[in-house]
Amino acid sequence: MLTSIRAKLGAVFISFLVLITASVAATGISVRTQTHDARGINLAGRQRMLTQKMTKAVLGVAEGSGSEYPAELVETADLFDQALAALLDGGSARYGDETATLPPATDADIRAQLQQVAELWERFRQEVEVVQEAEPGSAIFVAAVREIEALSPVILQEMDAAVRLFEAAAEHKLIHLHGIQGLFFASAIGLLIGGYVLTQRTIVRPVTALEAATRQIAAGDLETPVEIQGSGEVRVLAQQMEDMRHRLLTSRRELEHSATDLRDNHQKLTQAYHELQEAHAGLLEKERLEHELDLARKLQQSILPQEFPELPGFHFAARSRAARQVGGDFYDVIPLGDGRVGLVMADVSDKGMAAALYMALTRSLVHAEAKRSSSPRQVLLSVHRLLLEMSQADMFVTVFYGVLDPAQGTLRYARAGHDRPLLYSPNNGGCRFLAARGMLLGLWEEVTLEEAQVDLHPGDLLVLYSDGITDASSRDGEFFGGERLCETVSGADERRSATAGGVLLPARQGGRRGEGEGAGLSAQEMCQLIFESVDRFQVGAVQHDDMALMVVKADGRAGEEGSRLRVESR
Numbered sequence: 038m039l040t041s042i043r044a045k046l047g048a049v050f051i052s053f054l055v056l057i058t059a060s061v062a063a064t065g066i067s068v069r070t071q072t073h074d075a076r077g078i079n080l081a082g083r084q085r086m087l088t089q090k091m092t093k094a095v096l097g098v099a100e101g102s103g104s105e106y107p108a109e110l111v112e113t114a115d116l117f118d119q120a121l122a123a124l125l126d127g128g129s130a131r132y133g134d135e136t137a138t139l140p141p142a143t144d145a146d147i148r149a150q151l152q153q154v155a156e157l158w159e160r161f162r163q164e165v166e167v168v169q170e171a172e173p174g175s176a177i178f179v180a181a182v183r184e185i186e187a188l189s190p191v192i193l194q195e196m197d198a199a200v201r202l203f204e205a206a207a208e209h210k211l212i213h214l215h216g217i218q219g220l221f222f223a224s225a226i227g228l229l230i231g232g233y234v235l236t237q238r239t240i241v242r243p244v245t246a247l248e249a250a251t252r253q254i255a256a257g258d259l260e261t262p263v264e265i266q267g268s269g270e271v272r273v274l275a276q277q278m279e280d281m282r283h284r285l286l287t288s289r290r291e292l293e294h295s296a297t298d299l300r301d302n303h304q305k306l307t308q309a310y311h312e313l314q315e316a317h318a319g320l321l322e323k324e325r326l327e328h329e330l331d332l333a334r335k336l337q338q339s340i341l342p343q344e345f346p347e348l349p350g351f352h353f354a355a356r357s358r359a360a361r362q363v364g365g366d367f368y369d370v371i372p373l374g375d376g377r378v379g380l381v382m383a384d385v386s387d388k389g390m391a392a393a394l395y396m397a398l399t400r401s402l403v404h405a406e407a408k409r410s411s412s413p414r415q416v417l418l419s420v421h422r423l424l425l426e427m428s429q430a431d432m433f434v435t436v437f438y439g440v441l442d443p444a445q446g447t448l449r450y451a452r453a454g455h456d457r458p459l460l461y462s463p464n465n466g467g468c469r470f471l472a473a474r475g476m477l478l479g480l481w482e483e484v485t486l487e488e489a490q491v492d493l494h495p496g497d498l499l500v501l502y503s504d505g506i507t508d509a510s511s512r513d514g515e516f517f518g519g520e521r522l523c524e525t526v527s528g529a530d531e532r533r534s535a536t537a538g539g540v541l542l543p544a545r546q547g548g549r550r551g552e553g554e555g556a557g558l559s560a561q562e563m564c565q566l567i568f569e570s571v572d573r574f575q576v577g578a579v580q581h582d583d584m585a586l587m588v589v590k591a592d593g594r595a596g597e598e599g600s601r602l603r604v605e606s607r
Contacts, residue, residue, distance in 0.1 A: 043270075049228060049231065049232045049235060052228055053225070053228050053232075056221060056224055056225055056228060057397070057401070059221070060218070060221040060401075061401050061404075061405065063214075063217050063218075063221070064218075064405050065405065065408075068405065068408060068409055070210055071207065071210070071211070074203065074206065074207035074210065075207070076137045076139055077124060077139055077142075077203050078200060078203045078204055078207065079137075080120045080123065080124055080130060080137060080139070081124060081196060081199050081200045081203050082196075082200050083120065084117060084120060084121065084154075084192075084196045084199075085193050085196050085197065085200075087113050087116055087117040087120070088117070088161075088189055088192050088193055088196065089189070089193070090109070090113045091110060091113045091114060091117065091161075091165065091185075091189075092185060092186065092189040094106045094107075094109045094110040094113060095110065095165065095168050095182055095185050096182070096186075098110065098168055098169075098173065099168070099173060099178070099179075099182045101173060107169065110165060110168070110169065111169070114162060114165055116130075116131060117158065118158070118162070119131065121151070121154065121155060121158060123137070123138075123139045124139060124142060124151055124199075125141070125142055125148065125151045125152070125155065126141050126142075127139055127140045127141035127142075144202070144206050146202050147199065147202045147203060147206060150195065150198055150199045150202050151199055153195050154192065154195045154196060154199060157188060157191055157192050157195060158192065160184075160188060161185060161188045161189075161192060164181040164182075164184045164185045164188070165181075165185065167181035168181050168182060168185070222427065239271065240271075243271040243275070244271070247263075247271075247274065247275065247278065250263045250275075250278060250282075251278070251314060254278075254282055254285070255311065259282055259285055259286040259289060260286070262279060262282070263275055263278045263279040263282055264279075281314075285307075342355075342368075342369055342370065346370070346372045346378065348370075348376075348378055348441070348443055349376075349443055350443045350446075350591065350592060351441070351443055351589060351590065351591055351592065352559060352560040352561075352589075352590045352592055353370070353560055353587065353588065353589055353590070354559075354560040354561040354563070354564035354565075354587070354588045355368050355564065355585075355586065355587040355588070356564050356565075356568060356585075356586050357583070357584060357585040357586070358505075358568075358580070358583070358584045358585075359388075359583050359584075360388050360505070360580050360581060360582050360583050360584075361388055361389050365384060365385025365386070365387060365388055365392025365393060365395060365396045365434075365583055366383070366384050366385070366396075366503040366505065366583040366584065366585035367381070367382075367383055367396050367399075367400055367585065368381055368382050368383070368501065368585050368586075368587045369381040369400060369403070369404075371403070371404060371407045371408075373407060373408070373411070373440065375444075376442070376443055376444055377440055377441065377442050377443075378440075378441050379403075379407045379413075379416075379438060379439070379440055379441075380437075380438070380439045380440075380441055380448075380450075380501065380587070380589065381400075381403055381436065381437070381438055382436070382437045382455065382458075382501040382502065382503065382585065382587055383396070383399060383400075383403075383434055383435065383436040383437070383455065383503075384434065384435045384455065384456075384503040384504060384505075384583070384585070385399065385432060385433075385434045386432050386433045386434065386435075386477075387432055388582070388583060391432065392432070392583075395428065395432050395434065396434075398424070398427065398428060399420065399424065399434050399436070399478075399479075402419075402420045402423050402424065402427075403416065403420055403436070403438065406419040406420050406423075407438070411440060412449075412488065413438045413439055413440055413449055413450050413451035413488055414451040414486045414487070414488035416438055416451075417436055417438055417451050417453045417475070417478060417486055418484070418486060420436070420478060421453070421478040421479060421484055424478055424479035425479060425482065428479060432479065432480075433454075433477045433478060433479040433480035434453075434477065434478050434479055435453060435454040435455035435456075435477045435478070436452075436453045436454075436455055436478060437450065437451075437452050437453075437455040437456075437458060437501055438450065438451055438453075439451075441493075441589070446492055446493050446494070446591070447490055447491070447492055447493065448490065448491050448492075448493055448499065449488065449489070449490045450471065450473065450488070450489060450490070450491075451473060451475055451486050451487065451488045451489075452471070452473050452474070452475045452486075452487075453475045453476060453477055453478045453484070453486060454475060454476055454477030454478070455475075455503075456502060456503065456504050456507060456519075457470035457471055457472055457519075458470065458471045458499060458500060458501045458502075459471075459498075459499070459500040459502075459519070459522060459523060459526060460491060460497065460498070460499055460500075461497065461498040461499075461500070461523075461526045461527055462494060462496070462497050463496050463497075463527075463557065464494065464495075464496055465494060465497075467527055468523040468526060468527050470519065471489070471491060473487040473488065473489035474486075474487050475487055493589075493591040494591060495591055495592060496557075496590075496591065496592075497590070497591045498526060498560070498563060498588060498589070498590050498591075499588070499589040499590075499591075500522070500526060500563075500567070500586070500587075500588055500589075501586070501587040501588075501589070502522070502567075502584075502585065502586045502587075503582075503583060503584060503585040503586075504582065505580070505582035505583045505584035505585065506522065506567070506571060506584055506585075506586060507519050507522060508581075508582055509571045509574060509575045509578075509580070509582075509584070510575060510578055510581070511574055511575050511576075511578055512575075512576075512577045512578045517570075517571055517574050517575070521570070521574070522567065525566060525567055525570045526563065526567070529557050529558045529562075529563060529566055559590065560588040560589065560590040561588075563588045563590070564586055564587075564588045567586060567588075568584075568586065571584070
């Protein structure tokens with residue numbers, strides 16, 4: 038039985054966290070199921086092409102018009118057989134240059150349709166074997182060719198029916214997914230309403246009653262008992278107030294019979310009571326708020342990545358600093374398969390608890406959509422649509438999302454209203470800002486996003502940041518700005534290396550070298566240097582916005598120790 042206020046609010050919070058986790062898990066399962074459905078539809082549709090190709094090869098063998106038809110007939114028949122088995126009973130089948138793996142078909146209608154196709158295919162395969170073994174022009178050969186010509190349109194028709202069944206089943210699963218998402222949304226609304234009602238019943242109403250009792254006592258009414266319905270901390274506080282009221286009432290009755298010189302002592306006691314009451318209430322409120330903010334801060338720090346996958350040929354460093362105990366800036370590196378990773382830097386429009394919750398929602402959506410599409414633009418558009426559907430808050434988020442391919446040395450990216458990343462190429466033009474345009478997410482119905490690609494060469498530095506870095510202000514109200522950021526990054530090489538007789542002098546001990554010829558600072562050192570530059574710039578000024586920073590450095594070599602991304606947050 039939950040009796041304390043903290044326990045009740047904690048239960049609501051844990052329930053909401055479980056709901057979010059279940060929603061993310063359900064979304065992941067649905068994405069994997071839709072992938073299998075798409076592969077099944079594609080393989081089933083390809084069977085039509087294979088049937089036509091085999092029919093063409095049989096006619097080519099009959100006409101003797103080419104020597105390649107027999108081998109093509111054997112290969113095509115094997116592909117059809119393999120794909121049909123995978124569609125029906127599960128397994129792997131070649132699809133172009135790839136291999137698609139499917140689970141067994143569980144839908145009764147699909148299995149029945151595929152069984153019909155399998156029966157027709159068995160007859161078709163037997164006639165194909167006759168064509169392969171019989172003498173061209175013989176009666177049995179001619180009869181087999183005619184039978185193949187007759188069976189071919191029937192198989193095409195049955196495969197079309199199978200494709201339609203696959204598509205209908207996929208559509209049904211999609212409708213079911215929408216229902217599950219609606220259920221999660223309704224559950225979230227229910228939890229929020231429940232939390233609101235719980236707060237009203239356990240905190241707001243009892244505190245209001247305590248406030249009324251306090252005013253009553255302050256007005257001099259010590260005869261009315263303090264009777265407040267509540268539990269946990271509220272009950273204890275009400276009992277303490279009742280005990281205090283009783284003691285004050287006793288003291289007043291004694292003082293009424295005392296001499297006039299004791300009146301001053303009575304007034305001092307009343308004043309001390311008020312001060313004690315205010316201090317006690319303020320202390321309890323402060324402890325509660327600090328506890329809740331500490332929980333939120335720990336949760337947000339657990340959401341931000343502490344360690345990232347190793348990426349050959351690249352070094353990383355990241356750091357964040359919230360303007361309050363919790364904030365709305367976040368970054369991430371998402372493994373995408375084939376050695377690629379997704380780079381994320383985002384900034385929610387507000388600060389504090391609301392921004393932290395919106396940040397968690399946005400991060401979950403980006404993770405889910407990044408697994409579904411290799412296009413950064415499409416990922417951000419999908420996240421935008423889901424934010425409009427799932428969030429009713431008057432908030433928005435700016436996001437930079439890029440797909441880094443270390444094998445190709447390329448970064449394909451889209452920028453949804455976020456600050457332009459800085460690319461420093463010491464051997465190819467110095468600093469420049471990536472300028473693909475895009476609108477922020479989660480506010481307007483229609484947004485426009487551009488997708489672009491840049492090449493990363495050995496020694497290049499990519500700096501992703503939130504506007505808390507460039508908008509940091511000095512005591513005079515001047516902004517740090519993109520120009521100072523560029524000067525900090527580009528000037529690092531000049532300050533860290535010098536020439537003596539044409540020989541490059543080594544950096545100070547502790548800075549990791551070997552990240553590319555003339556590379557200068559490491560990613561971790563560059564991250565530290567940028568934050569130190571911002572701190573020196575705004576010394577004595579208040580930090581008004583959250584700060585987040587990620588530095589990606591291309592070193593041009595794979596497999597080197599130390600390529601794991603390191604993160605520092607505070």
